[in-house]
Amino acid sequence: MIEVRDVRKTFTVRSGRLRRRRTMVRAVDGVSFTVREGEFVGYLGSNGAGKSTTIKMLTGILTPTSGSVRVAGLDPARRRTALARRIGVVFGQRTTLWWDLPLRDSLTLIRHLYRVDPVEHRRRLEELTELLDLGPFLGTPVRQLSLGQRMRGDLAAALLHAPPLLVLDEPTIGLDVVSKATVRGFLERLNAEHGTTILLTTHDLGDIERLCRRVMIIDRGRLAYDGDLERLRTSVAADRMLVVDLARPAPPVQLDGIGVERVDGPRQWLRVPRGMNAAAVVAALARRYEIADIALREPDIEEVVTRLYRTSGAFGAE
Amino acid sequence: MRTYGLLAWTWLRAAAQYPASMLLLGLATAMVAALDLAGIALLFAHTPRIAGFTAEEVLFLYGTSAMSFAIADTLLGGTERLGEHVRRGTLDTMLVRPVSPLIQIAAEEFTPRRMAKLLPPAAVLAVVLPRLPVEWTPGRIAMVPVMLVSGVVIFAAIWVLTASVQFVVIEVHPATKSITYGGAFLTQYPMTLYAREFVRGMTFVIPLAFVNWQPGLYVLDRPDPLGLPEALRLASPAVAVLLSAVAATAWRAGLRHYRSTGS
Amino acid sequence: MAWNAPRRRLASRGVSVYPWVAAYSFRRHAAYPLGAFAEAITNTVFGFVRAWIVLALWDARPGLGGYTAADAVAFCFITQAMIGPVQIFGGLELTQRIRSGEVAVDLHRPVDLQGWWLADDLGRAAGTLALRGVPPMAAGLWAFDLTLPGPAGWAAFAAAMLLAVVTGFALRYLVALTAFWLHDDRGMQAVSLIMSMFFSGMVLPLVVFPGALGEIARMLPWAALIQMPADVFLGRCSGAELWSVYAFQAFWAAVLLAAGRALTAAARRRLVIHGG
Numbered sequence: 001m002i003e004v005r006d007v008r009k010t011f012t013v014r015s016g017r018l019r020r021r022r023t024m025v026r027a028v029d030g031v032s033f034t035v036r037e038g039e040f041v042g043y044l045g046s047n048g049a050g051k052s053t054t055i056k057m058l059t060g061i062l063t064p065t066s067g068s069v070r071v072a073g074l075d076p077a078r079r080r081t082a083l084a085r086r087i088g089v090v091f092g093q094r095t096t097l098w099w100d101l102p103l104r105d106s107l108t109l110i111r112h113l114y115r116v117d118p119v120e121h122r123r124r125l126e127e128l129t130e131l132l133d134l135g136p137f138l139g140t141p142v143r144q145l146s147l148g149q150r151m152r153g154d155l156a157a158a159l160l161h162a163p164p165l166l167v168l169d170e171p172t173i174g175l176d177v178v179s180k181a182t183v184r185g186f187l188e189r190l191n192a193e194h195g196t197t198i199l200l201t202t203h204d205l206g207d208i209e210r211l212c213r214r215v216m217i218i219d220r221g222r223l224a225y226d227g228d229l230e231r232l233r234t235s236v237a238a239d240r241m242l243v244v245d246l247a248r249p250a251p252p253v254q255l256d257g258i259g260v261e262r263v264d265g266p267r268q269w270l271r272v273p274r275g276m277n278a279a280a281v282v283a284a285l286a287r288r289y290e291i292a293d294i295a296l297r298e299p300d301i302e303e304v305v306t307r308l309y310r311t312s313g314a315f316g317a318e
Numbered sequence: 319m320r321t322y323g324l325l326a327w328t329w330l331r332a333a334a335q336y337p338a339s340m341l342l343l344g345l346a347t348a349m350v351a352a353l354d355l356a357g358i359a360l361l362f363a364h365t366p367r368i369a370g371f372t373a374e375e376v377l378f379l380y381g382t383s384a385m386s387f388a389i390a391d392t393l394l395g396g397t398e399r400l401g402e403h404v405r406r407g408t409l410d411t412m413l414v415r416p417v418s419p420l421i422q423i424a425a426e427e428f429t430p431r432r433m434a435k436l437l438p439p440a441a442v443l444a445v446v447l448p449r450l451p452v453e454w455t456p457g458r459i460a461m462v463p464v465m466l467v468s469g470v471v472i473f474a475a476i477w478v479l480t481a482s483v484q485f486v487v488i489e490v491h492p493a494t495k496s497i498t499y500g501g502a503f504l505t506q507y508p509m510t511l512y513a514r515e516f517v518r519g520m521t522f523v524i525p526l527a528f529v530n531w532q533p534g535l536y537v538l539d540r541p542d543p544l545g546l547p548e549a550l551r552l553a554s555p556a557v558a559v560l561l562s563a564v565a566a567t568a569w570r571a572g573l574r575h576y577r578s579t580g581s
Numbered sequence: 582m583a584w585n586a587p588r589r590r591l592a593s594r595g596v597s598v599y600p601w602v603a604a605y606s607f608r609r610h611a612a613y614p615l616g617a618f619a620e621a622i623t624n625t626v627f628g629f630v631r632a633w634i635v636l637a638l639w640d641a642r643p644g645l646g647g648y649t650a651a652d653a654v655a656f657c658f659i660t661q662a663m664i665g666p667v668q669i670f671g672g673l674e675l676t677q678r679i680r681s682g683e684v685a686v687d688l689h690r691p692v693d694l695q696g697w698w699l700a701d702d703l704g705r706a707a708g709t710l711a712l713r714g715v716p717p718m719a720a721g722l723w724a725f726d727l728t729l730p731g732p733a734g735w736a737a738f739a740a741a742m743l744l745a746v747v748t749g750f751a752l753r754y755l756v757a758l759t760a761f762w763l764h765d766d767r768g769m770q771a772v773s774l775i776m777s778m779f780f781s782g783m784v785l786p787l788v789v790f791p792g793a794l795g796e797i798a799r800m801l802p803w804a805a806l807i808q809m810p811a812d813v814f815l816g817r818c819s820g821a822e823l824w825s826v827y828a829f830q831a832f833w834a835a836v837l838l839a840a841g842r843a844l845t846a847a848a849r850r851r852l853v854i855h856g857g
Contacts, residue, residue, distance in 0.1 A: 011579060061413045063577050077577070084416035096411040098426075101332050112324040113417050339765055346771030353775065357784045361634070363791050365641035368634075493619035496626035504630045511633045 001165050001197045002035035002058060007067030009053050027053040029221035030067070035199060037164070040191045042212035043201040044305060050221040051201050055169050058199070059089050072165055085114060088158035092170035095150055096157055097142045103153045104138045107160060114161040121160065128156040131186055148179025155186065165197045166190070172204050184210050205305065217308060224308055233304055234274075241297040242270040242281060247290035255284055266292070321417050325425030333430050344434035351388070351435040354506055355380065355442065369510040375538055376508060377446045382462075382530040383505035384439035386469025391502075392432040394474045396424045397481035398498070401488035404576070413577075420478065420569060450538070458537050465533035468554035472529050475558070475565035476501060482565070485572030501526045510543050517544060528557040598692055599700040606704025617712035620665060625717040628661035632725055635785070646788030652815050655728040656786050658721030659814050660807050665713030666706040666742070667749045667806050669783055671756065671774050673698065679760040688849055695754060695841050702750040734816050737823055741810040744830035748805045751837030752777070758841065761848040776801075782808035802833040 009028040028050040035041050045051040056062040058071050060080035069076055072086040090096075097106040111121045129135055132152040137145055145153065151171060158166065168187075172180045188211060190196045202208060208215055208229070215232060217225040225232055244253075245267050252260035253268060257276060261269040272278055278296055285291060333340045358380055362373040371379075400423060403409040412419040452458060480494035501524070509517045509531045521527040521544075528550075535542055536551035610617070632654045639650040648656065664670070675698055678684045687694055721727055730738060756773045760766045778784060780803035787798045787808045798804060809826050812818055818826050 056410065059414050061410050061577060063574075080413065081416045081418075084414055087414070089411075089414040091407070091411060094407050094411055096415075101328065105328055105332060109325060109328050112321060112328075113415050113422075115416075336765075339768070342768050343765075343771070346768050346775070349775050350771055350778075353778055353784060356779060357634075360785045360789055360791075361638055364638060364645060364789060368641060369637040489613070489615040490619055492616060493622040496623035500623060500626045500630065503627065507630075507634060511637045512630070513633070516629070 001037050001039070001072060002033070002199065003068070003070040004031060004033050004054075004058075005068045007031050007054075007057060007064045007069055009050075009057060009062065010065050026221050028057070028064075028218075031218065031221070031223050032067075033216060033223065033226055035197060037197055038191070038195045039214060040187075040198045040212050041200065042208035042215040043199060043218070044205075044208065044215060045201070045218040049218045051218055052169065054218065055167060055199075055201060059083070059087065059167060085161060086163055086165065088161070088163040088166045090151075090154050090158045090166070090168045090171050092151070092168070092173040095142065095154055097150065097153055099143045100141055102139050102141050103134065103145065106142060106153070107157060110157045110160050116161050120162075124160050124162060125156070128159060131189065132156055133182070146179075148175050148182070151175060151179065151183060152186075155183070159190075159196075163196070165199070168198065168200045168202075170202055171200070172202060172207055180204075180206070187211060217305065219308075232308075239271045239273050239307075240278065242272050242278065243295045243297065244268050244270060244285060244289075244291060245293040247292050250289065253285065253289065255281065272296075322421050322425050325421075326428045329425070329428045330430050340430060343431050347431050347434040348437040351384065352438040354384065354503065355438050358506070369508055371508045371510065374446050374449050374451070376506075377442050378450060378538070379508060379530055379534055380506040381439045381443035381446060382465055382469060382534065383502065385436065385443065386466055386529055387473050387502040387505075388432070388435035388439060389470045390473030390477060391435065392428070393470075394424045394477040395432060396426055396428060397477050398491070399423070400481045401484040401491050404484065404488060409576070419573070423481075452537065452539055458539075461533055461537050465530055465537070465554055468533070468558040469529040471558035472525065472554075472561055473498075473502070475561040476524075478565040479561075479568050482568040482572035485576045497524060501529075505529045505531065514544060521546065521550070525557045525561060528554040599696060602697055602700040603704035603707075606701040607708040608704075610705045610708030611712065614712055617665070617709060618716065621713045621716035624661045624664055624713060625720045628658045628717045628721055629724070631657040631661070632721065638789075646786060647817070648786065648788060648815075649728070651726050651728045652817075653786065654721070654725045655815060656782075656811050658717050658725075658727060659811050660783060661717040661721075662714040663742070663745070663807060663810065664783075665709040667745050668702075668706075668753065669749070669777055669781060669806060671753055671770055671777060673702070673750075673753045673757040675754070675757040676760050676766065679757065680766075685852060688852060694845055695838065698754060699747070699750055699838075702753075703746065706746045728815050730814055730816050734814070737818075738810060738814045741813040741826060741830065744827060744834060745806050745810045748802060748830055748834040748837065749777075751834055751841055752802060752806075754841045755837060755844060758844045758848055761851060777803050777806065780804065781806045782811065786811070802837060805830040805833050 007028055008026065008030055011025045011027055013023050013025050031050070031054065043051060043054070053062065057064050057069055058076060060071075060076035060083050063077040071083060074083045074086070076083050096110075097103065098109065101109070107125060111118070116124070129138065132155060134152060134156060137149050137153075140149075142150060142153065155171070166187075171187075172183055175183065184207060187198060187200070191198050191211075198211075200207060200212065212229065214228050215225065216223060217232075241261070242258075247266065249266045250268075252263055253270065255270075257273060258281060259271045261271050263269075270281070272281055282294060285294075358373075358376055361368055362376070366372065368376060397420065400409070403412070403423060403426075409419060409423075412422040415422065447462070476498055480491075480498055483490050483494060504512070504520070505526055509520065509527060512520075517527065521532075532542075532551045533554045542548070542550075635653040635657055636650060639645060639648070639653050643650065645653075675684070678687065684694075687697070690697075722729075752773070756766075756769055759769050763769055780787075780798050780801050782804070787795060787804060789795075790798050799808070809830055813823065813826060
């Protein structure tokens with residue numbers, strides 16, 4: 001569905017007011033990956049890592065400086081309009097809907113833009129209305145919709161022409177918990193029941209954990225990781241965290257190979273490197289301190305990613 | 319083009335849901351457009367001729383210029399806000415749709431309100447055309463619609479050209495208003511008012527003289543004060559086509575620049 | 582004596598917030614010289630076209646309205662130079678804040694809403710004066726023969742200009758506040774644009790308005806925005822006449838500012854009762 005081979009994108013950034021200096025910025029610096037039909041892939045990266053630039057090259061907004069991109073069998077840069085009919089795109093931070101029109105009219109306009117057959121349109125609209133629960137606000141002007149309602153409207157707009165590939169750029173940004181759950185549930189069904197291929201960029205690691213089996217992480221223009229989520233956890237060798245409640249407040253505990261992350265009264269957070277036996281650590285602790293309670297936490301994905309960023313460079317893709 | 323029509327129609331329907339508001343806004347817009355007319359009326363309150371032209375002749379120039387501009391503005395005036403679409407990132411959302419972003423931007427800003435600008439020039443032309451002291455040969459009769467259409471195309475091309483600049487430098491937008499709105503204003507008067515070099519510039523650099531001045535000289539059967547060849551009077555359609563080609567090229571180049579820099 | 586000092590300082594801090602507002606606004610508007618210069622180019626082009634039009638009129642009617650041709654041309658350029666500072670086309674950022682509801686925050690500040698925006702607008706006017714005022718004048722001076730004031734005339738003009746900015750602000754503030762009540766304020770904006778364009782002298786100097794229309798136009802507040810300062814610039818008012826111009830401008834500024842205060846109070850009540 002998506003084939004990216006050694007893609008680069010360099011920008012010239014001008015700085016300075018009077019004497020303008022030009023510096024070359026490599027936003028995307030040799031990225032390759034393949035997304036097969038029916039996959040649900042999470043694309044992660046901090047701000048400025050090259051995430052949006054990649055998405056823009058995949059959708060034909062930007063032309064790559066070098067390398068090859070094929071999406072749904074087309075070269076996005078050359079066949080932008082043809083590609084637009086085969087993919088759906090949602091930008092979380094900006095709506096594709098018309099501000100002053102009721103949602104229903106916006107969707108009718110989209111139908112004209114994509115030349116969807118009226119009967120087919122009605123069927124799709126009914127289905128999407130039900131799945132996304134659009135009914136209560138179809139007649140409301142878009143500017144009066146809540147952020148969550150608008151996002152649901154945008155999702156419907158992106159899917160009216162039944163694209164086999166959906167590209168989402170930060171779809172859950174700024175959404176409340178309930179809307180997030182609705183959007184995630186919908187995407188899950190879309191992928192499972194309709195077989196729509198989905199590429200999702202996000203800051204929200206909850207999205208990834210809930211939805212994606214495969215993650216790609218981009219850092220400073222390069223792919224720092226591409227593989228499944230579980231393998232990421234183990235391969236980055238993120239530390240587990242031992243949370244200990246001592247009987248009484250004490251100075252940070254002293255144990256070989258164990259760092260103390262945080263102390264809060266009697267509670268201390270100890271970093272247990274992967275590969276070290278947690279039971280042995282607990283036993284050693286128990287010998288020297290009086291322990292009220294103890295808990296061992298697996299690293300969450302946030303921790304994994306932070307760690308990956310810290311070590312990336314030494315850590316190659318694939 | 320069909321898409322544009324559909325988009326425009328949807329806007330019209332949306333606006334028609336508040337008919338009173340639409341009517342009042344339209345009226346206000348028509349009055350703003352009539353301010354230029356008021357200026358001309360004030361001039362002729364003091365003198366029967368201005369730079370050798372009578373009130374009827376100046377009103378003919380006003381009517382043709384304002385009519386062409388109003389139509390071009392209704393169709394493509396929205397492109398003026400390209401820079402804003404770039405800044406807000408909404409241009410990206412247009413680029414992932416299967417329709418030219420030019421049509422989308424133009425239709426995005428389509429409001430029936432702009433059409434109210436047609437009212438003052440339409441009224442003026444209806445009153446003034448029968449009163450013009452010219453012998454209505456078939457050529458002159460035919461020239462009126464031809465110059466109106468050429469004028470629409472020239473103004474439309476100027477909208478697209480000036481908008482294309484915003485792909486590269488957004489801050490330039492206010493200066494381009496001197497060509498769009500300024501062009502609309504200065505073509506309302508006979509060019510005999512202006513300095514010769516300026517008129518040459520308006521003929522050969524920014525061809526605003528072909529909106530209504532050169533064809534107007536033909537209709538009014540007047541000699542060209544600059545002594546330019548008579549053939550120029552019939553050149554408006556050719557100029558319009560040429561300028562459109564230039565505008566289309568500029569737009570494509572601008573879009574290409576945007577897609578390679580993303581700024 | 583000593584314990585009194587902090588309180589006095591506090592009071593003076595309350596007063597001195599306005600200069601800061603004005604200073605920040607000045608900096609904000611002076612920060613984009615390219616955009617302002619681009620505006621100035623358009624103002625200049627319109628200045629040329631208007632100058633050629635009035636030259637043709639004064640060619641047919643020398644001395645019309647008591648202006649010489651050089652006066653009329655100077656009038657075109659000085660008024661084009663004033664478009665930015667006086668913001669004759671209307672608009673105040675306050676309108677967007679009212680529409681978005683952010684104004685509720687402004688109303689809760691221990692600072693007067695009108696005073697805040699007046700200070701902001703004075704800063705804006707000062708910031709745009711050099712950037713948008715100088716280019717049209719310089720170009721006009723280069724291309725045409727136009728009337729210029731002497732040193733005393735410039736000083737007199739500066740005072741008239743300040744009063745014009747305040748009067749213009751008072752009008753725009755009133756228009757902006759109507760957004761509290763109007764569902765759609767575009768109509769209001771359009772009407773105010775028509776009034777301020779036509780009755781200020783932007784279309785043609787008010788001195789060429791015939792008969793009763795001219796007399797009425799010269800009594801309306803919009804005359805204080807463009808026509809009066811331009812007349813001061815052309816040296817047409819001296820001595821007692823000059824003071825009557827200032828009095829006229831100050832009168833309208835005071836009346837409109839007072840109306841603005843009353844409307845602000847009404848808006849505040851409305852906000853309290855209806856919650857915006």
